[in-house]
Amino acid sequence: MASPTFFCANWSPQSIDCANQGKRVCTACRLVAYCGPKCQNAHLSTHKKDCNSPLLSEAWKPGWVRQNRKPVFSGKIFGVEKFLWGNMPAIDILRLEANEGKDYSGDLRLLFAGEYPKYPKSFRLCKPDIAIPIASGDLRNVIKTVLGLPEAYSRPLSITINDVDFDVAARNTIMMMIALTVEPVEKAIDCIIHVWYSTFVRQSDIEILQSYVRPMIEEMCEKIKSKRLGAYSKTWKLDRGTLRVGMEKSSWDRFLSLLSKPLKVSVDLARTIRKKTMLAASRVDYRERTMCALSPLRRAAFAKFQEDGLLVPFGYPRHEFKKPNPTFFQNADRWPMQDSAEPLQGWPAEEVEDTSSGLASADIYGKLFYYLRSQLKAFLGRLSGLEASFTVHQFNVTELPKYIGSEKFCRIEVSNIMDEKWVKVGGTLGPMMPLLQTPNENPHATLLGLFMMAVDDTRTAEERSQPPIGTTVELMKLYVPALAEGEITSLYDPSLIKVELSRGLVETHDEIFDHYQRKWEFRREERRSGAMMKDKNTIIDKWPYKLKLNPNNPAGRAEFARRIGAGLTGKEIYAEWKRVPPHK
Known part of the structure; x- marks a missing residue:
């Protein structure tokens, strides 16, 4: 995809895609655009299904109204209670200009320790001596925080990202490796977006994983293959910064297996696995309840993403995406997230909506795609002017001091782990506060927590x-x-x-x-x-x-x-x- 181009939507798996720019919008839905009337007419039979969808009507009613029945809302979680995507808008946890000041010349050390992995409540209450897992979630707050730095800031920046969940830690490592190594940046950016959010990826994305990421993990696994079980770390000095990764030996081996022996899942089986969660018949009332809160145009876009799980503009060709995303399909019988997982929830809605998607102005996922492109491009560009080092850990919080040593942080972000359902205030402040800088070291040092419940x-x-x-x-x-x-x-x-x-x-x-x-x-x-x-x-x-x-x-x-x-x-x-x- 060429960055500034808003493409013509005339494509099909059986034909050559139109390479021209979309300059003529479908006025009925404003979800797609064409280069001219010829392509619009050629694509009409394909587009009719989307354009004539009842979801686009102001008169649309959910099934329980049409069928005159009571909806089924049991309140139960459906799917795997794992958070590979953030469910709160990304924030800058530093806000340097409003705190230390835009002319601050000290080093910055940040700890991201956010979304809490979902263990049974009794596990935490009955076993208070068990190490408390602290989880960073995805990279959205890291990106927002780096982009919030004043242009003049050029001092060392150290960011530690800890998550006890293997899937989250491995995905964060993969995306950081791509961000810090792959050229050209446009190639890196689109690969990160699809590894992060798309159910299926392109062959070019798989080649990046095999050419850039796998050799680094392979090198580490070879180095420790004869060593006993335990935690091991490896540091790489890469083109746009330094990356250090710390995991248990078993996790390193699992990481290599994810890349070298990915689960052999066909496209059809992968679709079936995802559909069992995202389009379960028993959950239709939940999906339609969500759509009650959306505008008609937003409903149609939501339904499209629910159906195919590809984070691309509405009218973009899908036939390149033939490889199941290996970071999602590590289990042959389950989708690794809840059916409520939604990429849009992780980013500021105002900023996404203000992003241009060309003439297809109602294409909210297209807007998110172009927004992520711009954010990632700015992020990678900013790293080029910084002395940045990133650390990705997969440890319990009680083990963190062992790997962090005497390092103290000017910001610690713990997301929602203080909620009653998880470890509460005492269980969070106790292990975290000793890692925060004292007022003498930095009077603006802050631990930031979120209460959702x-x-x-x-x-x-x-x-x-x-x-x-x-x-x-x-x-x-x-x-x-x-x-x-x-x-x-x-x-x-x-x-x-x-x-x-x-x-x-x-x-x-x-x-x-x-x-x-x-x-x-x-x-x-x-x-x-x-x-x-x-x-x-x-x-x-x-x-x-x-x-x-x-x-x-x-x-x-x-x-x-x-x-x-x-x-x-x-x-x-x-x-x-x-x-x-x-x-x-």
Whole structure:
């Protein structure tokens, strides 16, 4: 794909693709563009299926309405509870100019330790002496943070990315190796996008894995093949920075197997494996509930990605993508994520929507594709002017000090592991705060944590089931017209589903979070671990996804559509801590 070109959508697996630029949009859907009327007419029979989809109609109703039945929402997780894609918008965890200052000339050391791998709750509660796994998740916050650095900053930058989950650590390593070695950068960028998000990849992507990544892993495995079990690390000095990877010997062997002996899965079998999770018949009501929160054009794009799992523009040729992504298909009978996994949730909706997808202006996944291209191009370009070193670990957090040594960090990001469901505040601050720089070393050093479930975990089941009242209802009427016009006919009306999904965006939850802090004795845990919560956040707003614009104007309504479309609830809370002397 040539970077600036928005291609003609006239293609089929049996013909030669048109290589011209798309200059004539399909006005009915605005999802594809053609070079002219000849190609548009030639492609009409193929495009009709998408263009005439009922999902594009304002009158579309979910199946439970059409069939006059009660929808099936059991609340159960479906699929493997693993997070290979971020489910919160990427953030800059440094914000150097607002903290240390744009002229800061010290070294920067960052630790990304985020999404928590899903072990049974009883595992953590009954075995407090077990090493606590801390997980970084994917690379989106790393990329955003590097891009947030002032242009003038040229001091050493050290980034440590730890994830106890093998799949996440291996994928992060693969993408960093591609980012730091492959030329030209356009080749590296598209390969990273597809390894990251696409169910199937191209032969050229497989060749990059075999030519660039596999030899490095092979070299390490050869070096340690006769050594006893244990943890081993290897450092490579590469074109755009230094990369160090630390794993158990068994993980190194598994890594090499992933690359040298990938699971032999046919395209048809891979589609079937994914379909069992992403398009399960038993989950149709869940998918259509998600679509209740989307605009008609967004629904059609969502359905397309659900169907084929390729992160490319809507009209881009699919026939190049013939190889099952080896980082997804390591098991012959399961897709490695939940059916709710969604690439768009990992990036700021405003930035993605503001990205041009050419004349196909409704192609949201095309916008995401071009957005990722621009972000990765800027990321790789920025690395060329930095003295950057990256470390990818696959260790439990209690083992980290052994590999980090005396190193202290100016930022530590722990994502949502403080939620009640996972290790809570005490289980996080205890092992993490000693790794944070002291105020004497850096008065802006910060540990950043996210609470995704605190509001709902504090409310009783009865409180959570109560319908919105008072101010909440009046505000929701401005965003969901059917509520104001009395058009809602049942408890499962799509507009009411939309209200339930979005009411948290207009509600106030400060008192609930205060109660949550008392319930879990934040102050006691802070004293024990030598932490103090900041009165005012300096990295990201405490409630960053609350609606801020006037609902009576188009910008306010667009803000609402972005929030609900991204799956944000308004209940997401960011808290920041600095280090102080501990006391009992």
